Amino acid sequence: MARHRNTTKAAQIQGLGQPTATTHFKKLDEQLGVLLFDRIKRPIMLTSDGSAVLELITAIVTGLTAMRNHLNAHHSQNTS
Incomplete structure (x- = not known):
């Protein structure tokens, strides 16, 4: 929604x-205890x-992607 x-x-x-998306965003607001969007x-x-x-x-997503790429590259090297 930010984009x-x-x-x-x-x-x-x-x-x-x-309606489903709105419910998800409201639940996320509640879980985090802040309003993420000015609706x-x-x-x-x-x-x-x-x-x-x-x-x-x-x-976090960037870090997880880098980790996955590193592990995949490492795994490929060990199985070649």
Whole structure:
């Protein structure tokens, strides 16, 4: 939703209905104890907390991808 700034578009890309996506985002807000998106304004925008969470999640995903690539390369070298 951060990229598309629209719940319906974000839901469609993920293969979800808009109500389901909205429920997921609300549950995430509740679990983290912060509002990730300002849903009043259009287009929908990340809050400052949402921006911080996105930055941290991006770093985690980047790290996990690097780890997976490293392990795959290491595994390929050992099986060749």
